[in-house]
Amino acid sequence: MKRATAQNVAMEAGVSKWTVIRAFTPGASITEASKAKVLEAAERLNYRPNLLARSLATNSTHQVAVLVDDFANPHKLPFLEKLTASLQAEGLVTMLININQHYSHVHAILNADQRQVDAIVLFGTAFRDEMLTDHKLGRGGPPMFVLARDSQIEGVPAISCDAVVAIAEIGEHLLKRGYRRPGFMAGARTLSTALGRRRNFKEFWRTALGVELVEMSAERYSAEAGAQAARDYLSKVAPEDRIDVLMCENDALAFGAMDVARSEFGLRVPDDLAIVGFDNAAPAASPAYGLTTYEQPTDQMVKAAIDMILERAPRETVNFKGELVVRDSA
Amino acid sequence: MKRATAQNVAMEAGVSKWTVIRAFTPGASITEASKAKVLEAAERLNYRPNLLARSLATNSTHQVAVLVDDFANPHKLPFLEKLTASLQAEGLVTMLININQHYSHVHAILNADQRQVDAIVLFGTAFRDEMLTDHKLGRGGPPMFVLARDSQIEGVPAISCDAVVAIAEIGEHLLKRGYRRPGFMAGARTLSTALGRRRNFKEFWRTALGVELVEMSAERYSAEAGAQAARDYLSKVAPEDRIDVLMCENDALAFGAMDVARSEFGLRVPDDLAIVGFDNAAPAASPAYGLTTYEQPTDQMVKAAIDMILERAPRETVNFKGELVVRDSA
DNA sequence: ACATTTCTTGCTACCGGTAGCAAACGTGCA
DNA sequence: TGCACGTTTGCTACCGGTAGCAAGAAATGT
Numbered sequence: 001m002k003r004a005t006a007q008n009v010a011m012e013a014g015v016s017k018w019t020v021i022r023a024f025t026p027g028a029s030i031t032e033a034s035k036a037k038v039l040e041a042a043e044r045l046n047y048r049p050n051l052l053a054r055s056l057a058t059n060s061t062h063q064v065a066v067l068v069d070d071f072a073n074p075h076k077l078p079f080l081e082k083l084t085a086s087l088q089a090e091g092l093v094t095m096l097i098n099i100n101q102h103y104s105h106v107h108a109i110l111n112a113d114q115r116q117v118d119a120i121v122l123f124g125t126a127f128r129d130e131m132l133t134d135h136k137l138g139r140g141g142p143p144m145f146v147l148a149r150d151s152q153i154e155g156v157p158a159i160s161c162d163a164v165v166a167i168a169e170i171g172e173h174l175l176k177r178g179y180r181r182p183g184f185m186a187g188a189r190t191l192s193t194a195l196g197r198r199r200n201f202k203e204f205w206r207t208a209l210g211v212e213l214v215e216m217s218a219e220r221y222s223a224e225a226g227a228q229a230a231r232d233y234l235s236k237v238a239p240e241d242r243i244d245v246l247m248c249e250n251d252a253l254a255f256g257a258m259d260v261a262r263s264e265f266g267l268r269v270p271d272d273l274a275i276v277g278f279d280n281a282a283p284a285a286s287p288a289y290g291l292t293t294y295e296q297p298t299d300q301m302v303k304a305a306i307d308m309i310l311e312r313a314p315r316e317t318v319n320f321k322g323e324l325v326v327r328d329s330a
Numbered sequence: 331m332k333r334a335t336a337q338n339v340a341m342e343a344g345v346s347k348w349t350v351i352r353a354f355t356p357g358a359s360i361t362e363a364s365k366a367k368v369l370e371a372a373e374r375l376n377y378r379p380n381l382l383a384r385s386l387a388t389n390s391t392h393q394v395a396v397l398v399d400d401f402a403n404p405h406k407l408p409f410l411e412k413l414t415a416s417l418q419a420e421g422l423v424t425m426l427i428n429i430n431q432h433y434s435h436v437h438a439i440l441n442a443d444q445r446q447v448d449a450i451v452l453f454g455t456a457f458r459d460e461m462l463t464d465h466k467l468g469r470g471g472p473p474m475f476v477l478a479r480d481s482q483i484e485g486v487p488a489i490s491c492d493a494v495v496a497i498a499e500i501g502e503h504l505l506k507r508g509y510r511r512p513g514f515m516a517g518a519r520t521l522s523t524a525l526g527r528r529r530n531f532k533e534f535w536r537t538a539l540g541v542e543l544v545e546m547s548a549e550r551y552s553a554e555a556g557a558q559a560a561r562d563y564l565s566k567v568a569p570e571d572r573i574d575v576l577m578c579e580n581d582a583l584a585f586g587a588m589d590v591a592r593s594e595f596g597l598r599v600p601d602d603l604a605i606v607g608f609d610n611a612a613p614a615a616s617p618a619y620g621l622t623t624y625e626q627p628t629d630q631m632v633k634a635a636i637d638m639i640l641e642r643a644p645r646e647t648v649n650f651k652g653e654l655v656v657r658d659s660a
Numbered sequence: 661a662c663a664t665t666t667c668t669t670g671c672t673a674c675c676g677g678t679a680g681c682a683a684a685c686g687t688g689c690a
Numbered sequence: 691t692g693c694a695c696g697t698t699t700g701c702t703a704c705c706g707g708t709a710g711c712a713a714g715a716a717a718t719g720t
Contacts, residue, residue: 003470005706016670021707029668051444052386053707057675061382066426071411074404074612081401084428093441096396096426098414111423114381140333223612255616263617282404282553286585287593288618335676346700351677359698383677387705 004045013041024049055116064092064309065112065142069099069124072222073252075279076123079148079298083123086302090310092118099124113141119309122156123147125221126188143315147305148296150196151317159305161296162319167200169324170276170294174245175208177330179274183214183243185229185253187221197249197278214243218253226256234265244274245330251277251284251293258289258329274330290328297322334375343371354379385446394422394639395442395472399429399454402552403582405609406453409478409628413453416632420640422448429454443471449639452486453477455551456518473645477635478626480526481647489635491626492649497530499654500606500624504575505538507660509604513544513573515559515583517551527579527608544573548583556586564595574604575660581607581614581623588619588659604660620658627652 006024010017015034022028023038041047055061064087068076084094095117097108105127112120119142129152144156151158174182182205186198202213216233218225226248234242248254254277261267261275269275277284280295297320304320307313336354340347345364352358353368371377385391394417398406414424425447427438435457442450449472459482474486481488504512512535516528532543546563548555556578564572578584584607591597591605599605607614610625627650634650637643 001470007706017707018670019668022669025708031668034668048440048444050386050446050706051441052382052391052446053675053705055675056380056382056386056677056706057708059675063425071407074407077401077404077407080426081428084426085430085432088428088433093445094426094428095393096410096414096424098411098418098424100415102415103418110378111381114378115423116380116382140331223616255613255618259616259618283585283613286553286589286618288585288589288616337676347677348700349698352699355678361698364698380676383675383705385705386676386707387678389705 003050004042004047005050006047009038009042009045009047012045013038020047059116061116061118062092063095063115063117065095065097065108065115065117065120067097067099067105067108067112067120067122067124069105069126070221071098072220072225073125073250073279073281074283075251075281078282079302080123082298082302083121083147083305086306090306092306092309099126109144117142120144121147121305121309122149122151125149129153143309145305145308145315148301157308157315158317159301159308160317160319161294161301161322163196164200165319165321166278166294166324167197167204170247171201171204171208173292173324173326174247174274174276174330177274179245179330180209180211181214181243181245182211183216183233183246185226185246185248185257186215186217187225187249187253188217188219201247218256221250221252223252223256223259226253227260228256229253230257230260231264234261234267242273245270245276246273247276247278249278251279251281251291253277254291254293254329255281255283255289258291270328270330276330280325284325284327292327292330293325295323295325296320333380334372334377335380336377339368339372339375339377342375343368350377389446391446391448392422393425393445393447395425395427395438395445395447395450397427397429397435397438397442397450397452397454399435399456400551401428402550402555403455403580403609403611404613405581405611408612409632410453412628412632413451413477413635416636420636422636422639429456439474447472450474451477451635451639452479452481455479459483473639475635475638475645478631487638487645487647489631489638489648490650491624491631491652493526494530495649495651496608496624496654497527497534500577501531501534501538503622503654503656504577504604504606504660507604509575509660510539510541511544511573511575512541513546513563513576515556515576515578515587516545516547517555517579517583518547518549531577548586551580551582553582553586553589556583557590558586559583560587560590561594564591564597572603575600575606576603577606577608579608581609581611581621583607584621584623584659585611585613585619588621600658600660606660610655614655614657622657622660623655625653625655626650 006017006020009020020038022030023035146158150160184201205211216229218229254275258275261273267273277291277293280293284291284293300320308315336347336350339350350368352360353365476488480490514528514531535541546559548559584605588605591603597603607621607623610623614621614623630650638645
C-alpha cells in the first residue's frame with residue numbers, strides 16, 4: 001500500500017493540495033476551519049509529508065555527513081553523542097559515514113555531496129590533507145569542516161583543541177614533577193596530524209632542558225597498537241636507559257602502553273614509568289588506570305562546528321583551550 | 331554558483347537531458363560517441379547527479395536510520411563500526427539518530443519515516459515496547475528492526491544474541507568454579523530487556539541450587555552507574571553476608587563495579603568477589619580488568635540484520651549463540 | 661451600499677531526476 | 691533500392707513537494 005500524498009488528502013478533504021500543504025506549514029495563511037478539515041482527512045489517510053520532496057524543492061536537506069575513520073578510539077563515542085545531540089537540537093540529522101579500507105574519504109565525500117547534504121564534517125584522523133585538496137567538489141558542493149584535528153586545507157576550516165597550549169601545559173606539569181627523560185608515542189607515523197603534537201612536545205623538551213625526545217610509533221590509534229609499541233620499546237631498552245615518562249598521542253594508546261608496562265614488565269606507574277594520554281576517555285578516570293590526560297573542550301568544539309555549519313559564525317579555523325586532568329599516572 | 335544539472339550538461343553537449351542521464355546509467359542504451367561527448371561536457375561543468383531527485387523518483391533512498399540510545403556503553407562503538415561498514419558495503423548509508431531526553435524514539439521514527447529511509451534499526455536498550463506499539467506508522471512506512479535486544483513488538487523482528495543459552499553458559503561456568511552466592515546488577519530497573527537476562531539468571535540459580543539471587547539496579551548502563559550501585563550494596567552489606575559473584579548486565583556496569591570493589595572496599599577480584607560482564611567491550615581484555623564476559627556474535631547479527639533489510643532473508647526474529655570469554659575475574 | 665484592504669485559496673512553474681513509449685536513425689538483407 | 695529490424699534518441703508524464711502570483715472571499719472603512 002503506497003503512502004498518502006498531499007494530493008490524496010486534498011481530495012479526501014475537498015480542497016486543493018496547496019491548502020493541504022498550508023495546513024502542515026507553520027504560520028501559513030489558512031483558516032482554522034479548513035485546517036481542521038485537512039488535518040482530519042490527513043489523520044484518516046495517515047498522511048506524513050515527504051521530506052525528500054521538500055528537500056528537492058527547497059534545496060536543503062538538513063542532513064550533515066560526519067566522516068569517522070578511527071572507531072578504535074573510545075573517545076569517539078561520547079564525542080559523537082554530543083555532536084549528534086547538538087545537531088538534532090538544531091533540526092539537523094547525522095549521516096554517519098565509516099571511512100575504512102573499502103570506503104575512502106573521496107568516495108564518502110562524493111556520495112555525501114550527491115545526497116545534497118548541507119555540510120560535511122571530517123571527524124577523524126587518518127586522512128591526509130592531499131586527499132582532499134586533490135578532490136575539490138567545485139561549485140555547489142557542501143561546505144566542509146575538520147573537527148578535532150587541525151587542517152591546512154584551503155577553504156576547509158578546522159575546529160580543534162589548541163595543541164600548542166595543551167602540549168605546553170602537559171610539558172610544564174611533567175617538568176614540575178621532575179621527569180627528565182621523555183618519550184612520545186604517536187599513533188600513525190605517516191600522518192601530518194601526528195606531527196603537530198609530537199613536534200610541539202619535542203620542541204618543548206629541547207627548549208626546556210636541551211633533552212632529546214625518544215619517539216615511538218604505533219600502527220594505529222588503538223590500545224592493542226599502543227601495547228605493541230610499548231612492548232617493542234621496553235623489550236629493546238635496558239631499564240637504566242629507559243625514559244621516565246611517556247606521552248601518548250591519545251588515551252587508547254596510553255591504556256595499551258600502561259597495561260604492558262605493568263603486567264608484562266612489572267613496572268610501577270608512575271614510579272618506574274609515568275604515562276600521559278590525551279582525550280580523557282572514560283577508562284582514564286577509573287582507578288584501574290588513573291590516567292593523567294588532557295581533556296578537549298568538546299562542548300565548545302561541537303558548538304563552534306554547528307555555528308559554522310549554520311553560518312551563525314564565520315567559517316574559519318578556531319582553536320579552543322582544553323584542560324589538563326591530573327591523576328595518578330604522572 | 332548553483333550546481334550543474336543534467337539539463338545544463340545536455341545543452342553543453344548538444345543532446346537532450348535523457349541522453350545525459352543515460353551516459354550516467356550503467357547498461358543504458360547509448361552510443362560510445364555520445365557517451366564520450368556527454369562525459370566530457372559533464373566534466374567541464376563538474377556535473378554530479380542529484381541522488382535526492384533520484385530517490386524521489388525511484389522511491390528508494392538507500393538510507394537506513396539507526397537509533398541509538400545508550401552511548402554510555404563502550405561496546406556500541408565497535409558494533410556501530412561493523413554495522414556502518416556492512417551497510418556501506420551494500421550501498422546503504424547510515425542515518426545515526428541519538429535518542430535522549432530531548433529526542434524520543436517516536437520523534438526519531440517519525441522523522442526517519444518522513445525522510446523515506448529504507449529501514450529503521452532500533453539499536454538500543456532504553457525503549458519500552460509500548461512506545462512503539464502505540465505508534466504504528468501505518469501504510470507505506472519503512473520496515474523496523476530491533477538489533478541486539480529482544481523485542482515482543484508485533485511486526486518488528488529482533489536480531490539478538492540468545493540470552494537463554496548465554497545465561498546458561500555463564501551460570502554453568504560459575505557453578506563449576508564453585509560460586510554459591512550470586513548477585514545480579516541490572517542497568518535500568520524499568521525496562522523489559524533487563525528482565526530477560528535477570529529472569530534467566532535468577533531461574534538458573536534457583537533450579538541449580540535452590541538459591542535466591544541478590545538483585546541490584548543501576549540508574550543507567552554506564553560505569554559510573556555501575557560503580558554507584560556496587561557502592562550502595564557493598565557499604566550496606568557486611569563482608570560475611572555478601573555475594574561471592576556478581577553478574578552485571580553489561581561490561582560498562584562491570585567495570586564500575588570492579589573499580590569500586592577493588593579500590594574503595596579493598597576486595598580482591600575474583601577471590602573476594604568474582605565479577606562477570608556482558609559484551610566483551612575493549613577494556614575487558616586489558617589486564618587492568620581481565621573481565622570474564624560474554625561476547626555477542628556481532629558479525630552474524632549485523633549480517634542477519636542487513637539480509638533482512640535487503641529482503642534476502644525472511645523478516646523474523648532470530649537469535650545467535652554468543653561465546654563465553656573466560657578471564658581472571660570469574 | 662460601495663470601494664478598499666486583507667485574508668484565503670487555487671493556480672502555474674519548478675526542483676532534478678526516472679519510466680517507458682514513440683519516432684528517428686542506421687544497418688542488413690532481399 | 692526498398693523494407694524490416696534493432697538501436698539510439700527525444701518525448702510526455704510523473705515522483706511529492708515549494709514559491710510566488712492572481713483571483714476570489716471576507717472584513718473593513720466611509
